[in-house]
């Protein structure tokens with residue numbers, strides 16, 4: 001195998017965000033752009049010679065081409081075995097599982113998650129470490145540092161690799177294993193959930209379901225697991241063939257983007273259960289007949305009922321949520337005396353807690369839930385969790401949610417996103433909020449008196465690493481909160497997120513519309529953040 005060293009110069013901005021490096025395809029396709037970043041990752045890692053690397057992506061435009069390039073650079077940098085999902089495909093949680101199961105050194109996941117795909121849309125790449133989880137910040141900082149000083153990359157002169165035939169290929173010392181992307185993952189799911197009960201409940205017609213794969217990676221996983229293994233009717237998984245452009249939509253599982261599913265679930269003849277996942281299969285939206293389950297509530301309900309699931313029958317060691325996620329799970333943790341951790345946004349912050357056995361279950365408000373079975377959030381796992389729960393409790397989704405609120409109270413929650421805001425304006429809004437923080441404590445705004453106002457900083461309890469500037473939080477005496485954050489996954493300008501939360505203990509008031517119930521806080525958020533005023537927008541781009 002001939003290895004060439006190609007001279008190159010750094011590209012600005014190869015700085016991984018919340019979840020990997022995400023840019024327009026046009027940027028990634030510039031000569032040397034992808035090559036530089038992949039070499040920078042490999043330059044940051046130690047002792048990769050002779051190691052195994054996992055490669056797979058969500059099938060979006062540029063996935064195949066990037067895979068071929070990565071194979072050549074990985075070979076040139078000394079990896080001796082590459083495990084690649086057939087067709088270059090692996091969902092994010094499946095990749096995490098493969099890294100763990102085959103004790104790989106790490107993996108490269110090609111995805112921009114819920115961002116749209118296609119020649120004019122987004123591509124992304126993230127590196128996962130040996131525990132199967134997203135590279136922690138000390139790695140991503142090193143990737144960036146190397147990318148800014150890179151002078152050359154190494155690339156092997158290899159023929160185009162056939163990615164479509166499962167099996168092992170050998171080129172000199174390099175072993176390339178093309179694997180079925182679904183099989184190992186399906187086996188893992190079978191080891192966690194009660195598949196017999198699920199087959200029975202689905203087969204008897206008690207548990208009807210619809211799963212929207214949004215033309216993204218979970219299609220083949222859902223077909224195999226829900227339809228073939230569990231016996232759901234053919235067609236239960238819709239939009240189940242991964243497309244390079246996700247059918248032109250945003251593969252983002254919320255009511256705004258998964259409209260086909262939403263219409264059916266809120267329509268006149270809905271199935272018992274409905275769900276959707278995102279581009280790379282790590283997110284989930286949970287719905288029942290006539291009801292949408294807020295992700296923060298879903299996480300709390302899962303924690304409260306975990307003992308009903310075979311893999312968690314012995315109970316949870318602890319739980320965690322990202323800072324902007326509602327405090328619903330804190331209430332569950334308090335009742336069952338479980339340790340509860342608050343981490344910055346992004347799955348990489350859960351890795352240490354999971355590895356150390358401090359937590360079993362964790363989640364984010366952004367439609368992400370997961371457990372210690374992998375080191376990523378896991379969309380289909382959450383779907384199977386809920387299905388298993390419904391089959392065990394023999395209750396509708398709506399009743400499960402209402403019962404939970406009765407016991408714990410309701411954390412009424414919403415997130416307002418302002419996308420593609422001019423970067424300077426986004427920064428200005430955060431700066432002026434930051435400037436107000438010292439004076440806010442004790443101030444009263446109608447029924448809301450500020451209890452604390454700060455910028456969230458996290459010290460990892462396992463390795464002591466500190467992550468600063470993780471969002472501005474304003475908490476009130478009555479338990480309500482407003483959080484402001486700039487997104488770290490967008491590719492155009494700045495995306496500003498406002499997270500709103502109000503606690504309602506009174507069961508008689510649980511049936512409120514979230515936006516109405518939060519209207520006072522929404523007004524207050526505008527008064528403090530001036531997002532509408534400074535951006536000239538009249539409403540958020542997306543409300544979830």
Ligand code: VG1
Nearest residue numbers: 018019113346347364366487488489
């Ligand atoms: C968003 C979410 C965050 C999630 C991240 C990656 O990040 O808010 O909770 O972990 O996306 O998810 P940000 O920085 O844009 O708010 V995924 O499914 O896009 O990999």
Ligand code: CO
Nearest residue numbers: 113278280282
């Ligand atoms: Co995702």
